[in-house]
Amino acid sequence: xxxxDILDRIKESADSVEIxxxxxxxxxxxxxxxxxxxxxxxxxxxxxxxxxxxxxMLGIMPxxxxxxxxxxxxxxxxxxxxxxxxxxxxxxxxxxxxxxxxTAPENEEEARAIEKQDAGELYLVAKSYDDVYEFxxxxxxxxxxxYYSDDIIYxxxxxxxxxxxxxxxxxxxxxxxxxxxxxxxxVESKPTAESVVGKTSAHKQGYSTTNLQMAGVDESDIIKTNxxxxxxxxxxxxxxxxxxxxQMTQVGTIxxxxxxxxxxxxxxxxxxxxxxxxxxxxxxxxxHMKTGSVIGEKSPLTGDMAEVCLDVAYNFDAFYxxxxxxxxISNPANAKQxxxxxxxxxxxxxxxxxxxxxxxxxxxxxxxxxxxPESETELEELLPKVNxxxxxxxxxxxxxxxxxxxxxxxxxxxxxxxxxxxxLIMNDYVEIYVSNNAMYLYNVxxxxxxxxxxxxxxxxxNGYISAVAAATVPGTVQDSFAVNEYKGNLRILTSHWDTSIxxxxxxxxxxxxxxxAAGKIENIAEGETIYAARYFGDLAxxxxxxxxxxLFAADLSDINNPKILGELKITGYSEYLHMWGEDKLLGIGxxxxxxxxxxxxIKLVMFxISNPAELSIIDTVVIKTADYSPALFNYKTVxxxxxxxxxxxxxxxxxxxELAYRMYSFVDGEFQEKLVIEKDSLKYQENYRGLWAGNxxxxxxxxxxxxxxxxxxxxxxxxxSF
Amino acid sequence: xEVNIIEVKKAKRGDAAAFAGLYQQIYADxxxxxLYTLKNKNDAEDVVSETVVDAFASIGKLYQAEKFKGWxxxxxxxxxxxxxxxxxxxxxxxxxxxxxxPAEEKIEDGVVxxxxxxxxxxxxxxxxxxxxxxGYTSKEIAKLLGINENTVRSKESxxxxxxxxxxxxxx
Numbered sequence: 001x002x003x004x005d006i007l008d009r010i011k012e013s014a015d016s017v018e019i020x021x022x023x024x025x026x027x028x029x030x031x032x033x034x035x036x037x038x039x040x041x042x043x044x045x046x047x048x049x050x051x052x053x054x055x056x057m058l059g060i061m062p063x064x065x066x067x068x069x070x071x072x073x074x075x076x077x078x079x080x081x082x083x084x085x086x087x088x089x090x091x092x093x094x095x096x097x098x099x100x101x102x103t104a105p106e107n108e109e110e111a112r113a114i115e116k117q118d119a120g121e122l123y124l125v126a127k128s129y130d131d132v133y134e135f136x137x138x139x140x141x142x143x144x145x146x147y148y149s150d151d152i153i154y155x156x157x158x159x160x161x162x163x164x165x166x167x168x169x170x171x172x173x174x175x176x177x178x179x180x181x182x183x184x185x186x187v188e189s190k191p192t193a194e195s196v197v198g199k200t201s202a203h204k205q206g207y208s209t210t211n212l213q214m215a216g217v218d219e220s221d222i223i224k225t226n227x228x229x230x231x232x233x234x235x236x237x238x239x240x241x242x243x244x245x246x247q248m249t250q251v252g253t254i255x256x257x258x259x260x261x262x263x264x265x266x267x268x269x270x271x272x273x274x275x276x277x278x279x280x281x282x283x284x285x286x287x288h289m290k291t292g293s294v295i296g297e298k299s300p301l302t303g304d305m306a307e308v309c310l311d312v313a314y315n316f317d318a319f320y321x322x323x324x325x326x327x328x329i330s331n332p333a334n335a336k337q338x339x340x341x342x343x344x345x346x347x348x349x350x351x352x353x354x355x356x357x358x359x360x361x362x363x364x365x366x367x368x369x370x371x372x373p374e375s376e377t378e379l380e381e382l383l384p385k386v387n388x389x390x391x392x393x394x395x396x397x398x399x400x401x402x403x404x405x406x407x408x409x410x411x412x413x414x415x416x417x418x419x420x421x422x423x424l425i426m427n428d429y430v431e432i433y434v435s436n437n438a439m440y441l442y443n444v445x446x447x448x449x450x451x452x453x454x455x456x457x458x459x460x461x462n463g464y465i466s467a468v469a470a471a472t473v474p475g476t477v478q479d480s481f482a483v484n485e486y487k488g489n490l491r492i493l494t495s496h497w498d499t500s501i502x503x504x505x506x507x508x509x510x511x512x513x514x515x516x517a518a519g520k521i522e523n524i525a526e527g528e529t530i531y532a533a534r535y536f537g538d539l540a541x542x543x544x545x546x547x548x549x550x551l552f553a554a555d556l557s558d559i560n561n562p563k564i565l566g567e568l569k570i571t572g573y574s575e576y577l578h579m580w581g582e583d584k585l586l587g588i589g590x591x592x593x594x595x596x597x598x599x600x601x602i603k604l605v606m607f608x609i610s611n612p613a614e615l616s617i618i619d620t621v622v623i624k625t626a627d628y629s630p631a632l633f634n635y636k637t638v639x640x641x642x643x644x645x646x647x648x649x650x651x652x653x654x655x656x657x658e659l660a661y662r663m664y665s666f667v668d669g670e671f672q673e674k675l676v677i678e679k680d681s682l683k684y685q686e687n688y689r690g691l692w693a694g695n696x697x698x699x700x701x702x703x704x705x706x707x708x709x710x711x712x713x714x715x716x717x718x719x720x721s722f
Numbered sequence: 723x724e725v726n727i728i729e730v731k732k733a734k735r736g737d738a739a740a741f742a743g744l745y746q747q748i749y750a751d752x753x754x755x756x757l758y759t760l761k762n763k764n765d766a767e768d769v770v771s772e773t774v775v776d777a778f779a780s781i782g783k784l785y786q787a788e789k790f791k792g793w794x795x796x797x798x799x800x801x802x803x804x805x806x807x808x809x810x811x812x813x814x815x816x817x818x819x820x821x822x823x824p825a826e827e828k829i830e831d832g833v834v835x836x837x838x839x840x841x842x843x844x845x846x847x848x849x850x851x852x853x854x855x856x857g858y859t860s861k862e863i864a865k866l867l868g869i870n871e872n873t874v875r876s877k878e879s880x881x882x883x884x885x886x887x888x889x890x891x892x893x
Contacts, residue, residue: 001889003882009889010839011854013832014754020767023753029742031771032778114730114787392731421727464727464787 116395116423119456120470120515123397123425129376132383135398135426136365207693211578211638213481216436218352220267220278221636223689223700229332230691231275232722234702236265238277239722240332246696246707246717251333256325269352273330274413276357280347281321320346322361326416339416344384345407351434355413356420356463358439360432363405363424386422397425397467404429406441410463420463431477435485437461438468442483442492444476451476453494457515471515475507481577481635482542484535488513489559493542495529503527506544510559518559525550532589534577539565539612541585545573548594551587553612568615572603575632578640580666583610584618586640586647588631591622602626602651604664604671621664621671626651630686639690644710646697647671648690652682659685661699663714675714677706730787733778741778748791752798755855759802759847761840769801795856799848799866806844838888846881849874 021027116125126132207227212219222233229251230241238254254275256265262282269276326339345361352358363384373379380390384407391407409422430441442455456470475494477483482493490511498505506524511517528544535541538557544550551574553566571594574587584606591603601624608616630637631649639648647664659682663675677699684701691698696717697710707717725744732740745752752773756766777794784793839847845867852858852866860878864871 001886003879006882006885006889007850007854009835010758010850010885013835013839014758014855016832017754017757017836019750019753020763022767023749023770025742025746025749028745028749028771028774029738032738032741032774035775035778114727114734114785389728392728392735394731394735395728418726419728462788 116397116466117468119397119458119467122454122456122470123399123427123467125467126393126396126398129379129393131398132393132396133373133379136382139365139401139403208639208641208644208691211635211640213433213635214435214484216353217434218269218271219636220269220276220350220352221689222267222687222702223691224268224270224275225691225693225698226270226272226329226332227693229329230693230698230700230705231268231270231332232700232702232705233265233268234722236263238265238268238275238335240329240335241705241720242332243693243696243698243707245694246709248705248707248718248720250720250722252335254327254329254335256323256337266347267350269350269357270329271352271355271413273328275327275329275335276352276413276416277325277327278347278350278359279323279325281323283319283321320344320361320363322347322359324350324357324359324411324416326411326413339411341387341409341411341417341419343386343407343409343419343422345405348406349432351439353434353436353460356460357411357413358434358460358465359407359409359411361407363407364403365405365426384424386419391422391424395421395423397423399426399428402426402428406430406432408439408465410460410465412463421465423458423465431480433480433483433485434460438485439465440483440485440490442477445472450474450499451496453477453492455490455492455511455515457490468513469515471511471517473507473509473511478530479533481535482530482533484533484540486535486537486556489518490515491535491540491556493530493533493540498526501526504529506530508540508542508554508556508562510556510562512559519556519562521554521562521564524552524564532574532577532587534579534585536579536585539609541577541607541609543574543577543587543589546597549573549589549592551585551607551615553609553615555612565612566615568607568617570605570617570620572600572605574603574605576635576638578638580606580640581642583608584642584666585609586666588629588638588649590632591620599627600624602629604647606666606671619666619670621673623651623662625653625656626660627654628652630688634686637686637688639692641692642666644692644697646690646692646710648675648697648699650685650688652685654682657682659688661688661690663690663697674710675708725787725790727787730781730784730790733781734784738778741781744790745774748794751855752794755795755798755851756802758836758839758851758855759844760805761847765805769798769805773798773801791857792862795852795858796866799852799856802848834892835889838885838892841888842881842884846877846884849878850881853878 118124126135205227207225210219210221210224224231228243230243230248232239232241236255236258239250240252240254242249242251254277256277256279258265258279259281264280266278266280268278321342321344323340323342325337327335328338329335341359343359343361345363348360348362350357350359365382365384373382383390383396384405385391386407386409404427406425406427407422408425409419411419425441427441428443430443433440433442437460439458439460440455441458442453445452445454452472452474453476454470454472457468459466459468473492473494475496477492478495479493484491491508492511493506493508495504495506497503503526505522505526506528508521508524509517510519525544528546528550531543531545533540533542538555540554540556542552542554544552549570549572551568551570552564554562555565556562572589572591574589576588578586578588580586587603587605587607589603589605591600592598593600601622603623604621606618606620608618629649629651637650639646645665645667647666648661650659650661652659657680659679661675661677662673664671665674666672684703688699688701691700692710695709695711697708697714699706703722705720707719708714709717729740729743733744749770752770753766756769757763760766760769773794776797784790842850848867849863852863853860858866860871860874864874867874
């Protein structure tokens with residue numbers, strides 16, 4: 001008998017132990033409830049005036065309510081202390097031990113802490129529901145000032161608000177503007193999976209995946225394959241098509257239990273035997289407002305003092321709700337729903353890292369009709385819900401101002417009925433970039449003539465979401481690929497109008513894992529704007545443009561001293577860049593006239609980047625009949641795979657109202673046209689996807705799939721219509 | 723144990739239902755740990771119950787959600803150790819209530835195994851229980867017991883061999 005056998009036998013013997021009823025979870029819950037003392041006491045002091053509507057389509061009403069939360073705001077620790085002092089000596093001993101072992105925040109473990117951390121001074125975690133309430137109240141005041149005050153004209157408002165709040169000021173203090181020259185400190189961080197395009201797991205699996213921004217960070221799409229089947233979102237269901245040597249058979253559909261006709265199926269993930277489907281619900285309501293009148297407010301439209309009689313007002317509102325369904329597709333013909341999670345807000349984006357899905361929705365936080373929160377419960381009703389529960393105050397991030405609520409929750413594919421963590425980040429408007437273990441929210445903050453980009457970093461660790469830091473850099477981000485994390489450092493390319501040269505200029509900044517300024521390159525390509533960017537390990541490639549298209553290569557390996565290595569000027573410009581093998585870079589963009597900049601067609605260009613100091617062009621193809629390609633702005637529509645030698649995308653010809661799916665290979669230094677599938681309508685131009693599985697290539701759109709044998713020079717095999 | 727951070731947060735705010743939800747995932751092991759260490763049903767029930775009260779009261783100090791299980795087991799471990807100390811101090815005859823099992827239960831294989839396990843020393847029972855029910859690594863056990871990691875391994879190994887011999891004798 002091995003030790004393992006003995007252990008197993010002990011374990012088995014323990015399995016048959018009968019557990020006393022008094023220890024059953026239901027009994028324990030009752031016992032704990034009896035011991036608990038009420039901790040919340042809310043008191044509405046007095047009701048002054050009627051109502052507030054934040055961002056409701058019609059109802060804009062001033063607010064007047066004094067709110068006060070009385071008593072101990074869920075101070076679990078003090079509750080714990082009092083209990084423990086009453087306990088025995090042994091308890092005290094344990095608590096001391098707990099403090100030492102369980103509470104000491106260690107730097108590298110912060111990301112896993114239960115308590116969310118602030119994002120610098122940009123987003124602060126609410127300490128109580130009072131904080132959330134004060135934030136809402138401040139929002140209302142800002143809103144009313146914006147719309148009703150007679151001494152503010154539009155353009156000044158933002159700046160004045162900034163001065164008052166001190167937000168921009170504080171951000172500026174810690175910003176890269178001052179820090180960059182001196183601060184070279186760098187925190188060593190764990191290397192992340194490289195955002196390089198080499199052989200991905202798909203090549204081992206034998207089928208293509210959605211074209212991603214970051215290797216290892218999966219993104220949802222309308223069309224997916226798992227190698228044996230193609231899944232297509234179409235008219236509120238997912239069509240499942242089985243593949244057999246290029247032949248196609250429809251074997252089933254996956255229909256989520258939608259509640260109304262306005263519900264829509266958006267996008268999905270497919271990973272092994274799991275399919276995750278994202279749907280959007282819209283609930284409209286037309287409500288009669290009964291709150292009475294507000295006298296003496298200045299009308300935002302006429303400027304006159306007006307009596308706003310709300311008795312006759314109707315309020316049209318729309319509520320968005322996003323639902324994540326998880327299916328077991330081990331038998332794709334008979335998918336089984338195994339989980340469902342829903343959260344308020346309209347779908348913004350999502351990512352999947354390993355088996356954790358991060359869902360981002362945008363919700364507008366409203367307070368309406370004088371139904372002002374007088375209790376924690378009432379306030380909770382105003383907050384976005386995840387799986388029917390309001391997001392708790394200690395998961396809410398508050399900036400100085402902002403009506404938009406970004407709701408982020410994480411769902412494990414192993415337990416798809418629950419969220420692992422969630423957060424609400426109030427904001428004005430933010431863009432999102434997600435790396436392998438962090439998300440970055442960035443937004444432009446206009447301040448006089450110099451726009452700034454504010455960035456906040458949140459760690460994503462096994463589903464836990466918590467902020468790390470915030471920073472500000474000059475300029476604005478022009479391209480979603482201009483922001484990238486590598487080895488924990490953030491690299492960001494921005495453009496801005498420089499008053500000293502009366503022209504545009506560009507810069508590259510490197511921020512370390514705590515968003516401390518590390519290095520920068522400034523005054524890049526004066527007079528031009530960044531059009532496309534791509535990072536490849538320690539190298540950055542980017543395209544700027546005015547009338548010609550310089551490609552720049554920069555070495556970022558020394559994060560404190562990034563350097564431009566090379567520059568190459570050609571006509572036209574690329575909007576999308578994709579690493580091709582080890583030493584080439586593919587650009588998809590427009591060819592333009594060198595003199596007047598007019599567009600002359602869609603251009604494919606292959607750069608030789610084997611020596612970044614001496615960039616050169618290997619080949620260029622211009623498709624003159626093409627006016628536009630979705631590839632320029634939606635990278636998910638691109639198939640670019642050096643392994644199978646495929647460059648596939650759609651082009652549109654607006655003069656003929658035609659589109660074409662085009663497939664090129666790159667052979668012996670030249671682009672070779674392999675396939676052109678022409679359609680005499682522009683329908684679905686954004687919804688074509690090229691994918692490969694085994695030896696076959698498929699062009700998929702929501703109405704049909706065509707298959708080709710790419711090992712036999714793209715011989716047509718089958719055509720399937722839904 | 724997959725720990726849901728939202729439930730932990732709720733528990734930290736004093737939500738008994740949320741705490742019970744977390745407890746549900748481990749309570750069987752908590753009880754087994756206590757029983758296999760103390761060899762006494764009533765005492766095991768008591769220490770688990772006390773552990774729950776203490777844990778609920780001090781969960782505000784738990785820093786990482788994923789450490790929930792290790793943390794609550796540490797509270798239980800300390801309570802069990804106190805109980806064992808109490809037994810020694812009061813010179814209580816080790817209460818082997820499982821010796822007096824009703825006849826019909828005896829057919830059960832587990833009961834024999836359990837009885838043999840109870841023959842092991844206090845420390846051996848603790849080490850194996852910490853490994854088996856609390857899921858601690860040798861390193862963590864070593865830290866808690868204040869002994870060398872290798873010693874933990876060799877002690878466990880010796881205890882298991884002893885058990886193996888006892889099983890052979892029994893059959």
